[in-house]
Amino acid sequence: MDYCPHTKEDIAQMQAFIGINSIEELFADIPEKFRLQQIPDMSPALSEQETVALMKMIAGRNKLPRLTFTGAGAYAHYIPAVVSHLIGRAEFYTAYTPYQAEISQGILQAIYEYQTLIARLTGMEIANASMYDGASAMAEAAVLCGKMSGRAKILIARSVHPEYRRVVQTYAWANGYGVQEIPFAASGQLDMENLYNCLDENVAAVLMQSPNFFGCIEDVTSVANAAHAGGAFLISGFTDGTSLGILKPAGDCGADFVVGEGQSFGNPLNYGGPYLGIFAAREKYLRRIPGRLVGATVDKKGRRGFVLTLQTREQHIRREKATSNICSNESLCALAAGVYLAALGKNLRKLSLLNIYKTQYLKARLLQLPGWKAVFSAPVYNEFAVICPNSWDINKKLENEGVIGGYELTKDYPELGSSLLFCVTELVSKNDIDHICRILK
């Protein structure tokens, strides 16, 4: 099946109009020796029915778990039915970037509302229209701080998601910045003592997450004060966005930038993408931040309308002097987040509480098992780290029951030994928790 509507007669008429005898003449600029005769190893066309059958077969090789207890940067949450229905409106999802404002008021207003929702949630003054994901949002924020400060060192908490740290490392290397890790204290929070020692006049920014990768809630205010005292910016992220329903946002704790993964807001797990990079900042950095911004304005009759604004920051205008190279972002994921947040409204707090209760219940149950110990003492949101007898065996046991267990911390944190990071969301019931505790007994 292809989607070309051309009949033989259409093609003949069009060729005649152009003045050619064959389509091949249109490709005459491609040097003869480079013309491809046949795409190697390419299968023939399939009907729609055959395509579906093939893709079903591939999908069927996946095994869906009955339960998932892994979070670690991607979170299984219930998505209200309205989300897929509304973002499934073809007027939204088959549109390009809203370059022509008059016929794009729908997505423009939706993004303006998204920016407002994110600013309020994160306690910041402004937010952009989205970045690729939480990791790239953090990396771009770090590069921006390097450029703004003229300083060449980035400090990043070791309790930040290991993959985010790798991404920051990549972006920093490309821009000639050094990255240094700040260890975590016995509480699981950032080691303040060490931070003070590392802060010097060459540090552009301090990067952290709260909740951090271990689920621990950080004392963002103290870190912000320390960073600022050292003349550095504070970039604070978070792991599960739903924590913002209850936790004090980093914006209220003095962070200069709040970046994070917005997948939790109405976007499916999708095996890792597409996700949603949240980027929020203090207003004074409005003209420096990367990514698209939608602004409110008026038309000549004074009616409110929305446009892409401050585009002189962007690559299509400013080219090599742009604040970033980002062009396509994650608009539809941002739309999903907007619908999700508007749907929940104040119920987001209830959802956060539900996550906490369930997490505390699993934690208490697991710690009753012989040989299981909590790794950290700091308060947590919906994830917690445990030391357990043999993490690999435990996960295998759960896998055999169709359950994805905790994230194995050992590979990123060998210093923790045999340890697992468990996550509980509202999708897990008390019965489920009792069930896995029976398996593990």
Place this chain on the structure above:
Amino acid sequence: MKLIFELSKTGRAAADIPQSDIPETDIASFIDTKYLRDNLDLPEVSESDLVRHYTNLSRKNFGVDLGFYPLGSCTMKYNPKINESVAAFPEFTSLHPYAPEAFAQGNLQLLHTMQRILCNLFGMVEFTLQPAAGAHGELTGVMMIKKYFEQKGENRRIILIPDTAHGTNPASGALCGFETVTLRSNNKGGVDLEHLEELMGEEVAALMLTNPNTLGLFERNIEKVAQIVHNKGGLLYGDGANANAFLGKTRPGDLGFDVIQLNLHKTFSTPHGGGGPGSGPVGVGPKLVDFLPIPRIIRKGQELCWSDNFPHTIGRVRAFYSNFNVIVKACTYIMSLGAEGLVRAAEMAVLNANYIKEKLKPYYDLPYDRVCMHECVFSGRRQAAESGVHTTDIAKRLIDFGYHPPTIYFPLIVLEAIMIEPTETESKETLDEFCNAMIAIAEEAKECPQRLKGAPLSTPVARLDEVLAARKPDVVWKKA
């Protein structure tokens, strides 16, 4: 139309939360209250209000499903519905990225198959599917170039960028610490070979070339261009934004490109979602394989799995693996088209563009009058000179005729540029009607220029005050 915040009324919600099956406890017993927020300022709306709000917003938005969208360089082809249905399979949507590989063999097979197909289709040795969008792919490609020279111990700090290039090219170079130098085009719209010879030196890491370029023209001297770059030890980067023009016709790897990024949301029909998500796979030739981002898929016995074990890698460019669900759509599309469908897509895309070019040539200036590939670029300078009507006015007037305007004022080397990319999924009838509208507008420009300057007349808002938006930025709503 009201904002969602203006619809809010205390006590409403469109989504409810289940009762806790675990006894509720005082939150302060778990978390010190200093870590808790004081207020949560989110709108409170009923489900019907919410649905009407977003549905009404959607009605103020124009997508491919509503009509012709000839936005040059963006390849706004029809987004097949079957792709959406397949991508919504729960097996694809609901798996956690850290699910054990034994649970994810279907996903891994799909990604692996996609890499192999792209290698065959573009003549590259290996592909990474990691980058989240075209510009992200560019950045990844440029990082690999940087790493390549770092390994060789060569200090090359310059990247050459043709004056026709997308803005993302110089911006990607800059975000990777390179200095960018502009390469001139010749009067035929191709690379000025003499200028390239002159600029190409030991300090130049790469030339970033879009082929066909943003004028819709294939670089006839591509062999010579590659030679000049390679002879000086440089690398040739291919921006694959316009890959729709040559699917199955030629392969960048054969043409001498060392690295190329694709845009699955252009060439392979995945919807652009009002700005994203996209997907920007990067293909490499033999020189750059070692530097690909991690993780990469490897085979372990019968199973496919992820590996970080590549010592020369540039590292990670994002968390997790790719914009996976976008790749599912692109893969479905490729499987459905098959070999003959891919070639036909390129052929009909090029036929459509040349048809429009010939039809409109008498009415609009055509700065480069030669066979074009997937798009054609006109200039509105005649209308500007004769009636004071500018390309913006022509574009805005097209909206009244029911079309999304073409890309305008790009590429920068064409005055008053009008860049039209019809794509292969549009019929002759659609093209004829569109051309009739363009011709009618050319007439209106002469007879009634004021109508064009006042356009669009049919939209919920008229032209918006962009100067005000930039001078007094209002990017977050505040209660009056």
